[in-house]
Amino acid sequence: MTMLLELEGVTKRFGGLTALDGASLDVRQGEVRGLIGPNGSGKSTLFHVVTGVHRPDGGRITFDGHPIAGRPTEAIAQLGLARTFQDIQLFYDMTVLENAMIGCHRLTRAGALAAMVGRRWVRAEEAAIVERAMDALAVVGLADQAREPARRIPYGHQRLLEIARALAAEPKLMILDEPAAGMNPSETRSLMDQIGRIVDRGVTVFLVEHNMKMVMDICQRITVLNYGRVIATGTPTEVQADAQVIEAYLGGTAV
Ligand SMILES: Nc1ncnc2c1ncn2[C@@H]1O[C@H](COP(=O)(O)OP(=O)(O)OP(=O)(O)O)[C@@H](O)[C@H]1O
Numbered sequence: 001m002t003m004l005l006e007l008e009g010v011t012k013r014f015g016g017l018t019a020l021d022g023a024s025l026d027v028r029q030g031e032v033r034g035l036i037g038p039n040g041s042g043k044s045t046l047f048h049v050v051t052g053v054h055r056p057d058g059g060r061i062t063f064d065g066h067p068i069a070g071r072p073t074e075a076i077a078q079l080g081l082a083r084t085f086q087d088i089q090l091f092y093d094m095t096v097l098e099n100a101m102i103g104c105h106r107l108t109r110a111g112a113l114a115a116m117v118g119r120r121w122v123r124a125e126e127a128a129i130v131e132r133a134m135d136a137l138a139v140v141g142l143a144d145q146a147r148e149p150a151r152r153i154p155y156g157h158q159r160l161l162e163i164a165r166a167l168a169a170e171p172k173l174m175i176l177d178e179p180a181a182g183m184n185p186s187e188t189r190s191l192m193d194q195i196g197r198i199v200d201r202g203v204t205v206f207l208v209e210h211n212m213k214m215v216m217d218i219c220q221r222i223t224v225l226n227y228g229r230v231i232a233t234g235t236p237t238e239v240q241a242d243a244q245v246i247e248a249y250l251g252g253t254a255v
Helices: 043-050 071-077 094-105 114-115 121-138 154-170 184-199 212-218 238-241 243-250
Strands: 003-014 015-029 032-036 058-062 081-083 171-177 204-208 220-224 229-234
Touching: 003 094, 003 204, 015 043, 015 121, 015 154, 032 043, 032 212, 043 058, 043 071, 043 171, 043 204, 043 243, 071 081, 081 154, 094 154, 121 154, 121 184, 154 171, 154 184, 154 204, 184 229, 184 238, 204 212, 212 238, 220 238, 220 243, 229 243, 238 243
Parallel strands: 015 229, 032 204, 032 220, 081 171, 171 204
Antiparallel strands: 003 015, 003 058, 220 229
8 A cells, every 4th residue: 555654763852852752654545544642742743743834853754755854834735735723723704615715725826815816817717716615615514604704604614614625725645633623522423424525535634633432433543652652553443452552641541
């Protein structure tokens, strides 16, 4: 199976604190991959070094065959890596559709923001951008709310909109940072369905999530971090049975 993302011995320090300590893992094309670990174990830091927010202090990161460690966020996005954030980052005064259109940025000469300014050569692209954005909204079930201002849709839908915006970039890999945070059980179930539909479209998903049921249900493989180190990688069943995981991640209680 093709490796889409590979980390080899990646280290990131903040002053005297080693947030990532020689972390290695790979994400295979087409899988839903989970990353879990206790608070402060380095999950967000790992996402940040992969997406170019932080420059790693050591190690190698390869995405779709390209070395990306230390490259700018924009350059990594151009290679086909999209992400969502723990805290929702939407343009609340813009419509749902306009927010999704911003995700098309990677795919257009002009970028959706420029499209809204209305330059002539941009307008020719606009119909295609709207179509792509509507398509992404349909995948997450938000197409009928396209004209609503983002601030008016429920919280769970705002999280789905972030995913639609990432999807509109037609990424190869989508990184989701706690996508179910703040969602109620029915929203979480719906999110799990949407992630399934995203994978059906050929997008690989790599997610951090504290909702264990969701992680165990949708991920084919899971990596567990503790104090910046990878302590286990395996199927949900393997990880749940791993003594180190039970001890380190859960302080001795069952997963
Ligand atoms: N920009 C930063 N400057 C200094 N320390 C940082 C920075 N970012 C993260 N850290 C520290 O690095 C460690 C790992 O943090 P990180 O946010 O990656 O953990 P996490 O597993 O995502 O935690 P959580 O589950 O609480 O989101 C923590 O000790 C954190 O305080």
